[in-house]
Amino acid sequence: MLDQVRAAVAEITGRAADDVRRLGGGDTAAAFAVRLDNGETVFAKTAPATMSGAIEAEAASLAWLAEPGAVAVPALRGHTESWLVTEHVPEAAPSxxxxxxxxxxxxxxxxxxxxxxxxxxxxxxxxxxxxxxxxxxxxxxxxxxxxxxxxxxxxxxxxxxxxxxxxxxxxxxxxxxxxxxxxxxxxxxxxxxxxxxxxxxxxxxxxxxxxxxxxxxxxxxxxxxxxxxxxxxxxxxxxxxxxxxxxxxxxxxxxxxxxxxxxxxxxxxxxxxxxxxxxxxxxxxxxxxxx
CATH class of the missing domain: 3.90.1200.10 (Aminoglycoside phosphotransferase (APH), C-terminal lobe)
Incomplete structure (x- = not known):
């Protein structure tokens, strides 16, 4: 699976992955934090094959929510039919x-x-x-x-x-x-x-x-x-x-x-x-x- 993550992220970002870490949480998709060869960390996820169009729908949703500049959503780095890559946002305590x-x-x-x-x-x-x-x-x-x-x-x-x-x-x-x-x-x-x-x-x-x-x-x-x-x-x-x-x-x-x-x-x-x-x-x- 980690090799699939590296290949998908490289295809979308044009950068090689130095490190891949599986993230917990969620019941819909497998999610990963991926450190690229330039030191940047991105977030990558894939949806089950049974969920046709799910990645396309999420990418469109993120772009639409970001368009008015009202709320914070992770910046979309790109997607394929099976994989979505966005910026990685470090987690903090609610305030x-x-x-x-x-x-x-x-x-x-x-x-x-x-x-x-x-x-x-x-x-x-x-x-x-x-x-x-x-x-x-x-x-x-x-x-x-x-x-x-x-x-x-x-x-x-x-x-x-x-x-x-x-x-x-x-x-x-x-x-x-x-x-x-x-x-x-x-x-x-x-x-x-x-x-x-x-x-x-x-x-x-x-x-x-x-x-x-x-x-x-x-x-x-x-x-x-x-x-x-x-x-x-x-x-x-x-x-x-x-x-x-x-x-x-x-x-x-x-x-x-x-x-x-x-x-x-x-x-x-x-x-x-x-x-x-x-x-x-x-x-x-x-x-x-x-x-």
Whole structure:
């Protein structure tokens, strides 16, 4: 495997690799820190062969998130069909200052906008991925509630029911959310430029700021990114949110809609991993209906 890493990095960067170190973490791809013959260290990753288009989608996502200059994302050094190489960002402990900066930068990223709900990054494939799960990205002429129900929640709801992971009773609760989503979604908002998979593991803390990694970028609702930060916890989240609102106020009732926006990633986890995620998805649906 290390020889494959060296060959891929040399092809992309034009430099030989002096040292290759396997990195831990993540469940989607094999990742490596690679020191080049000029002393620079880069980050390299590969996706499973079953995830066709995943590298292309991530490269397009990184470029799209970087374009407005709002957030920190690792600079793209290049990619092939199978390998992605970016700058390597040393890890540091989360700090309140970096969290506040992340909040302000995330607000600016969302404000950069997208052509439509469901729009893929320019040059990105329609068939993209969120973690190990396929995610279809194509511009929708619908408003966010209809887009979210039809193109995010319902496909995974069907898969969870068909696989036997979700009971008919549980499915009925989530279907009620889709049926009532126009009344649950809050005020209409324009499409935001989303990271798309912004759980805490995809926030990489550097010495001065937080960096966003492993995006599943698309046009969506800005509350979705914030709900993802809540899903598995994020260091100094209260500071992130306060700083975000200093730049861009969230609509009234946004906290009550967190469960609604978590429904898609929880259904993805239900399909992929089963276990307690099905009950979490139902709890999120019930919280949305309680608004």
């Amino acid at each position: 309140p200052g970096a969290a506040e900066r992340l909040g302000r930068e995330l607000a600016a990223l969302h404000a950069a906008g997208a052509p439509a709900f469901g729009a893929a990054p320019p040059g990105g494939p329609a068939d993209a991925w969120i973690g190990l799960a396929p995610m279809r990205n194509e511009p929708s002429g619908q408003q966010w509630p209809s887009f979210y129900a039809r193109h995010r929640v319902e496909p995974y709801l069907r898969r969870a029911v068909d696989s036997g992971t979700l009971s008919a009773e549980a499915s009925a609760v989530i279907s009620r959310v889709c049926a009532q989503i126009d009344d649950l979604a809050g005020p209409a908002e324009p499409p935001a430029r989303l990271h798309g998979d912004l759980w805490s593991g995809n926030v990489h803390w550097g010495t001065q700021r937080a960096w966003l990694i492993d995006p599943a970028a698309h046009g969506g609702h800005r509350e979705t990114d914030l709900a993802m930060l809540h899903l598995f916890g994020c260091p100094h989240l209260d500071r992130v949110l306060a700083a975000y609102q200093e730049v861009s106020s969230l609509a009234d009732g946004w906290r009550q809609r967190i469960g609604l926006h978590q429904l898609f990633p929880l259904l993805v986890h239900t399909v992929l991993f089963g276990g307690g995620y099905a009950s979490q998805a139902v709890a999120a649906a019930r919280s949305a209906l309680d608004v």
